[in-house]
Amino acid sequence: MNQLRWDPTLREWVAYATHRQDRTFLPPAEYCPLCPTKPDGFPTEVPRESYEIVVFENRFPSFTPDAALQDGEGSPLTPVAPGRGVCEVVLYTDDHDATLAALGEERIRGLIEVWADRYGELGSQEFVEYVFIFENKGEEIGVTLNHPHGQIYAYTFIPPRPKKELEAAREYHGEQGSCLHCDILSQEHEDGRRIVAKGEHFTAFIPFYAHFPYEVHLYSRRCAPSIQDLSPEEQWDLARVLKRLLMGYDALFGFSLPYMMVMHQAPTDGEEYEGVAHFHIEFYPPNRTAEKLKYLAGSETGAGVYVMDVLPEASAEELREKVEGAGS
Amino acid sequence: MTSRTGREEEIRMEREKETKDDGRYIIFYTFANEEKEES
Numbered sequence: 001m002n003q004l005r006w007d008p009t010l011r012e013w014v015a016y017a018t019h020r021q022d023r024t025f026l027p028p029a030e031y032c033p034l035c036p037t038k039p040d041g042f043p044t045e046v047p048r049e050s051y052e053i054v055v056f057e058n059r060f061p062s063f064t065p066d067a068a069l070q071d072g073e074g075s076p077l078t079p080v081a082p083g084r085g086v087c088e089v090v091l092y093t094d095d096h097d098a099t100l101a102a103l104g105e106e107r108i109r110g111l112i113e114v115w116a117d118r119y120g121e122l123g124s125q126e127f128v129e130y131v132f133i134f135e136n137k138g139e140e141i142g143v144t145l146n147h148p149h150g151q152i153y154a155y156t157f158i159p160p161r162p163k164k165e166l167e168a169a170r171e172y173h174g175e176q177g178s179c180l181h182c183d184i185l186s187q188e189h190e191d192g193r194r195i196v197a198k199g200e201h202f203t204a205f206i207p208f209y210a211h212f213p214y215e216v217h218l219y220s221r222r223c224a225p226s227i228q229d230l231s232p233e234e235q236w237d238l239a240r241v242l243k244r245l246l247m248g249y250d251a252l253f254g255f256s257l258p259y260m261m262v263m264h265q266a267p268t269d270g271e272e273y274e275g276v277a278h279f280h281i282e283f284y285p286p287n288r289t290a291e292k293l294k295y296l297a298g299s300e301t302g303a304g305v306y307v308m309d310v311l312p313e314a315s316a317e318e319l320r321e322k323v324e325g326a327g328s
Numbered sequence: 329m330t331s332r333t334g335r336e337e338e339i340r341m342e343r344e345k346e347t348k349d350d351g352r353y354i355i356f357y358t359f360a361n362e363e364k365e366e367s
Binding site: 117232 | 339348355358
């Protein structure tokens, strides 16, 4: 059952997908459903002996293209809607033990091309208003399969966080006549203290207002609305900066750092987002030290106020040293 | 299957879309001249 229920107090949808309770949970490596299917081996999700990058529809989707409305649920105050959408799994490599950080630049460049392809194809469907590309990495984040992979959700609506960001950017553009993200990036370049990696076309920095100790935003220097708008040169630079950043993350505490990686870009609802949407990637690692995690507790979850115990300038300096060291 | 070629900095990507036994689609992406992975 895939159903959306409207929360009138926060004015946002909550998705229910009850079948996901039964999904595969941290199987041993020899029974990984994301590995290739070996001769005489058990059939995995990928019916080939090897592969480069694979995308397939999630077996346990949060949203489905043919979701139907259930009778007898909802009210004018709390309406329901079909949990319609598309959920895809993106396999980065057939090497079970790899990570995105460990892939070569060529493969990451290929992955960027795949992400752009999925953005275009999913976004062209009339019911899809937002293509959300993301990766949950590490058991601390709640992953159920350790094989290196990401996910894509094609929503029938613009999700609350990107929507809030787009509304702020549109209002700013109306008042100032410039792109909010371009101006944030200019301010970060001028200050310099929070920058952790720079390429020719992309800059990674811990924002002045970071919500996690090692939260990094990776911005395209040019105001490109989506990943599909990047030039080949920009895609190559993104691959290089992304790899350097992830290698720095892994060097930070001496282990493969868990994180959430999400992409914010232009919705696919047919509206105009030039100068408003600015393609960027945000990373939220949960660690505040090697042993301690940043939990979303009472203030963060119940009040929406993040309380931080380290300044972005300090954590950026620490991470920048690791990024520079990892790239040498 | 589609392929994309072009400027020097572009990569050649090919995709094959198939349907799995349960009706879900799966897409295989391959790339020309990819260097061997580091991992």
